[in-house]
Amino acid sequence: xxxxxxxxxxxxxxxxxxxxxxxxxxxxxxxxxxxxxxxxxxxxxxxxxxxxxxxxxxxxxxxxxxxxxxxxxxxxxxxxxxxxxxxxxxxxxxxxxxxxxxxxxxxxxxxxxxxxxxxxxxxxxxxxxxxxxxxxxxxxxxxxxxxxxxxxxxxxxxxxxxxxxxxxxxxxxxxxxxxxxxxxxxxxxxxxxxxxxxxxxxxxxxxxxxxxxxxxxxxxxxxxxxxxxxxxxxxxxxxxxxxxxxxxxxxxxxxxxxxxxxxxxxxxxxxxxxxxxxxxxxxxxxxxxxxxxxxxxxxxxxxxxxxxxxxxxxxxxxxxxxxxxxxxxxxxxxxxxxxxxxxxxxxxxxxxxxxxxxxxxxxxxxxxxxxxxxxxxxxxxxxxxxxxxxxx
Amino acid sequence: xxxxxxxxxxxxxxxxxxxxxxxxxxxxxxxxxxxxxxxxxxxxxxxxxxxxxxxxxxxxxxxxxxxxxxxxxxxxxxxxxxxxxxxxxxxxxxxxxxxxxxxxxxxxxxxxxxxxxxxxxxxxxxxxxxxxxxxxxxxxxxxxxxxxxxxxxxxxxxxxxxxxxxxxxxxxxxxxxxxxxxxxxxxxxxxxxxxxxxxxxxxxxxxxxxxxxxxxxxxxxxxxxxxxxxxxxxxxxxxxxxxxxxxxxxxxxxxxxxxxxxxxxxxxxxxxxxxxxxxxxxxxxxxxxxxxxxxxxxxxxxxxxxxxxxxxxxxxxxxxxxxxxxxxxxxxxxxxxxxxxxxxxxxxxxxxxxxxxxxxxxxxx
Numbered sequence: 001x002x003x004x005x006x007x008x009x010x011x012x013x014x015x016x017x018x019x020x021x022x023x024x025x026x027x028x029x030x031x032x033x034x035x036x037x038x039x040x041x042x043x044x045x046x047x048x049x050x051x052x053x054x055x056x057x058x059x060x061x062x063x064x065x066x067x068x069x070x071x072x073x074x075x076x077x078x079x080x081x082x083x084x085x086x087x088x089x090x091x092x093x094x095x096x097x098x099x100x101x102x103x104x105x106x107x108x109x110x111x112x113x114x115x116x117x118x119x120x121x122x123x124x125x126x127x128x129x130x131x132x133x134x135x136x137x138x139x140x141x142x143x144x145x146x147x148x149x150x151x152x153x154x155x156x157x158x159x160x161x162x163x164x165x166x167x168x169x170x171x172x173x174x175x176x177x178x179x180x181x182x183x184x185x186x187x188x189x190x191x192x193x194x195x196x197x198x199x200x201x202x203x204x205x206x207x208x209x210x211x212x213x214x215x216x217x218x219x220x221x222x223x224x225x226x227x228x229x230x231x232x233x234x235x236x237x238x239x240x241x242x243x244x245x246x247x248x249x250x251x252x253x254x255x256x257x258x259x260x261x262x263x264x265x266x267x268x269x270x271x272x273x274x275x276x277x278x279x280x281x282x283x284x285x286x287x288x289x290x291x292x293x294x295x296x297x298x299x300x301x302x303x304x305x306x307x308x309x310x311x312x313x314x315x316x317x318x319x320x321x322x323x324x325x326x327x328x329x330x331x332x333x334x335x336x337x338x339x340x341x342x343x344x345x346x347x348x349x350x351x352x353x354x355x356x357x358x359x360x361x362x363x364x365x366x367x368x369x370x371x372x373x374x375x376x377x378x379x380x381x382x383x384x385x386x387x388x389x390x391x392x
Numbered sequence: 393x394x395x396x397x398x399x400x401x402x403x404x405x406x407x408x409x410x411x412x413x414x415x416x417x418x419x420x421x422x423x424x425x426x427x428x429x430x431x432x433x434x435x436x437x438x439x440x441x442x443x444x445x446x447x448x449x450x451x452x453x454x455x456x457x458x459x460x461x462x463x464x465x466x467x468x469x470x471x472x473x474x475x476x477x478x479x480x481x482x483x484x485x486x487x488x489x490x491x492x493x494x495x496x497x498x499x500x501x502x503x504x505x506x507x508x509x510x511x512x513x514x515x516x517x518x519x520x521x522x523x524x525x526x527x528x529x530x531x532x533x534x535x536x537x538x539x540x541x542x543x544x545x546x547x548x549x550x551x552x553x554x555x556x557x558x559x560x561x562x563x564x565x566x567x568x569x570x571x572x573x574x575x576x577x578x579x580x581x582x583x584x585x586x587x588x589x590x591x592x593x594x595x596x597x598x599x600x601x602x603x604x605x606x607x608x609x610x611x612x613x614x615x616x617x618x619x620x621x622x623x624x625x626x627x628x629x630x631x632x633x634x635x636x637x638x639x640x641x642x643x644x645x646x647x648x649x650x651x652x653x654x655x656x657x658x659x660x661x662x663x664x665x666x667x668x669x670x671x672x673x674x675x676x677x678x679x680x681x682x683x684x685x686x687x688x689x690x691x692x693x694x695x696x697x698x699x700x701x702x703x704x705x706x707x708x709x710x711x712x713x714x715x716x717x718x719x720x721x722x723x724x725x726x727x728x729x730x731x732x733x734x735x736x737x738x739x740x741x742x743x744x745x746x747x748x749x750x751x752x753x754x755x756x757x
Contacts, residue, residue: 024581031585038612045611116425117418118432132737133730134692137706141730144713145723330597336699348603358607366596366604373595 042359057355058083064350066341068257079351086346087368093263093332093342094372098325100268105275112280123276131273136334138270143262143338153249162242164250170261174254175238180230184237187230194226195219259340263332271328275321282317283309315387322380329372343368447727458718470721471728474712478728481548481703487540491551494531498524525562544622548703550732556622556629556694556704561637561687563630568637569676573667575638576645586638593635598693601628606700625697633690640682644675677751684744688737695733705729 013019046053058080065075070088073081111123130138148167150157156166164171202213231237243253286309294304336345343365352361419429450465453472461467471478480488501520504510532555535541547555574586593601605628610618619627648671656666698707709725712718 020579024579027579027582027585041614042611045615048615114428115418115421116428116432118429118436122432122435128738129734132688132692132734132741134695134706134733136695136698137726137730137733140706140710141723141726144710145726149720149722333597333599334696336599344597344599344603348600352603352607358611362600362604362608366600369597369600370592370595 051356053357053359055360057357057360060355062351062354064354066346067339068260068341079355082351083347083364086341086343089340089346090329090332090342090368090372093260093267093335093340094329096264097267097271097328097332100264101271101275101324101328102321104268104272106279108272108276109279109283112276113283127273127276129273130269131277133270135266135270135331136337138266139262139334139337142266143258147258147262153245156245164243164245167258168249168255169258170256171243171250172254172256173240173242174252175240178236178239180235181237183230183234184227187227191223191226194222198222257340259335259338262338263335263340267328267331267334270331271324274324274327278317278320278324279313282313285316286312311387318380318384318387322377322384325380326373326376329376330369333369458721466724466727467721468724470712470718470724474708474718474725477549477712478705478708478732479549480551481708482546483542483548483551484540484546487534487542490531490534490539490542494528495554497527497531521562525559544620547622549708550705552622552697552702553691553694553704553706556626556697556702557687557691559626560629560633560690560694561683563626564633564637564690565683567630567634569641569672571634571638572641572645575642590635590638593632594639598629598632598696599699601632602696602700604628621700621702625700625702629690629694633686636686636689637683640679640686641675643682644677644679645671647678648675680751681744681748684740684747688740688744691736691740692733705732 013022059078061076062079062082063075066073066082066085068089069085070092071081071085073085108123108126111119112127114120114123147169150165150167153164153166153168153171156164156171158164162173198218199215202215206212241252243250243255245251290308290312291304294308299307332342333344335342336349339345348361348365352358355361420426446465448465450463452461452463452465452467452469455461455469456473458467458470460469476485476488480491483491501524505513505517505520510516530536530539532547533542533544571586571590574582575590577583577586602625605624606621609624609627613619652670652674653666656670661669694704695706697704698710701707703711706729709729713722713725
């Protein structure tokens with residue numbers, strides 16, 4: 001090492017490596033010390049307040065009702081089950097929100113690039129309006145100013161005698177399994193397998209001979225015909241139960257509670273504004289030369305978009321899109337403002353108040369979000385690596 | 393010999409200039425475009441006239457109680473009557489001049505920083521940054537110099553929103569810069585600590601951080617020591633925000649070419665002087681727009697303090713809308729709050745775009 005030439009033997013503060021070691025040791029001592037200090041304080045505080053720590057409370061009976069549960073639940077069920085319900089509700093909102101926001105965001109993002117002046121300006125107004133209003137305010141607005149001011153079930157907005165929108169939420173026909181269900185599932189699996197085989201064969205033939213094949217239309221036909229046959233032979237896979245107004249509320253069918261509607265609507269609208277900007281900048285990042293090159297190769301507008309522009313734009317779009325999905329998952333916790341029973345309002349709110357196990361409850365809640373964050377970013381990193389530019 | 397006299401130029405054909413031509417190219421260039429234009433016009437017609445009807449034409453502007461709202465449209469009387477609460481929360485009405493004075497001092501004090509040729513800007517800015525918070529706290533909280541004490545539980549409205557957002561960003565900036573430097577450090581222990589810290593706060597929603605700071609912070613402190621609610625929320629916000637600032641600053645640090653680091657080392661500068669004199673001034677200049685964007689996000693996020701029971705702008709509106717004397721005024725209240733938030737956020741985002749354009753010079757390679 002060149003800096004050892006003429007350097008005094010032994011340890012000296014002038015040696016950067018010694019300083020680095022010293023600094024790191026100090027950092028570790030500080031972090032460990034702080035951790036121990038906090039732990040010690042917490043222990044004494046808990047002892048003085050008579051709170052027993054530990055996760056035993058999860059087995060105790062919860063004893064309160066929950067407005068929406070995706071799995072069966074009764075009031076005597078345990079806190080652990082309440083946790084699962086909260087988690088599922090969070091995932092439900094995130095899942096619906098991600099899908100809807102992506103669709104809306106892509107439409108608006110493309111509209112912002114439209115040469116059509118009206119469409120362009122409308123999209124701009126949309127983005128600038130909804131991006132600059134706090135999501136919690138939007139959620140409260142949809143909940144308190146829109147859904148709760150709707151008429152009750154008796155005066156509900158009736159769409160085709162099937163969908164009813166009232167201050168109790170959206171009532172819609174519910175499906176239940178019928179005789180033809182399993183044959184239908186089998187037919188669906190067969191159809192998908194057939195499509196995979198067809199695409200493989202078509203691609204192979206295209207690579208060998210250059211003869212294209214109508215993959216999309218044939219695939220669509222397979223997807224319709226095979227399950228269609230199963231319906232004809234074995235009957236419909238599901239029976240629909242239409243909600244009926246009985247007394248003061250609806251009976252039968254499925255219901256989406258207003259909290260869920262307000263939350264998904266607000267999060268979709270808010271996130272879509274950000275996704276639109278990401279899509280716009282992604283598409284604009286593909287230089288015009290690429291379009292011209294594709295056109296000079298004789299590609300028409302459709303293939304130019306599908307084979308040249310979009311693959312390159314996606315490379316720019318995916319990383320920020322991931323962080324928007326993460327934001328949506330985290331923003332779903334804003335449901336605490338309107339009492340939709342998800343992780344934060346159900347677990348960190350109600351369960352924390354009932355049990356007083358602050359540390360355990362907050363730790364569980366935070367680790368759930370950390371787990372969601374990490375898994376989404378891992379998934380997206382993997383995808384990102386797959387589509388990344390392979391340079392020489 | 394007669395000079396040849398040219399006739400004046402013919403005007404261009406109607407199809408290429410003027411309103412008609414503009415409409416032809418921008419709105420009706422193809423049948424698809426025409427369809428889209430018609431659809432857009434339909435959308436506008438669907439939304440805008442009822443909105444104007446509700447918010448302006450049919451609206452009620454004068455009065456003092458709910459009974460004065462006789463017309464169909466919006467009842468802005470509600471906002472007028474509760475305006476003080478929306479702006480100052482429960483701050484005593486006769487002391488509100490102190491809040492106004494604080495805001496004016498901020499505006500006047502910061503103004504020289506925006507004058508291009510102001511001498512010794514850096515020193516002035518630093519002095520302002522140190523002196524102003526002390527002054528603002530004295531004015532807002534009182535208790536000294538004969539000013540009456542106003543407990544933080546009485547703070548509220550837009551004022552509280554601004555206080556939390558400003559303290560959040562000012563507190564998070566130095567911490568964030570340190571974290572960013574730590575993350576780029578070659579010392580593994582420091583790096584691991586910083587990465588863990590940053591990724592932890594970025595992975596959890598602010599709401600859980602606020603919950604944590606309100607229920608867990610009292611447990612972490614030695615017995616007998618306690619913070620008030622506002623301070624706890626601020627600590628949560630600062631820790632949370634510093635992680636985001638760190639990532640923004642890291643972007644700036646990565647954008648500085650390696651040559652700058654090497655040049656600083658070649659000049660014989662140590663780590664802190666190399667960072668402080670060479671790297672950070674360049675990196676921070678690059679990330680100013682990013683920091684403004686983070687501030688916008690923070691400004692919007694301050695509305696979450698509603699969850700731990702602080703009365704910021706949004707919570708003031710929510711409370712006022714729940715008042716039995718003003719039942720059914722939720723829409724007006726939320727629209728007003730949305731407008732206030734929108735003006736601030738939109739203004740700041742325009743400012744950040746302006747900065748981006750201004751700072752863009754000289755860094756293109």
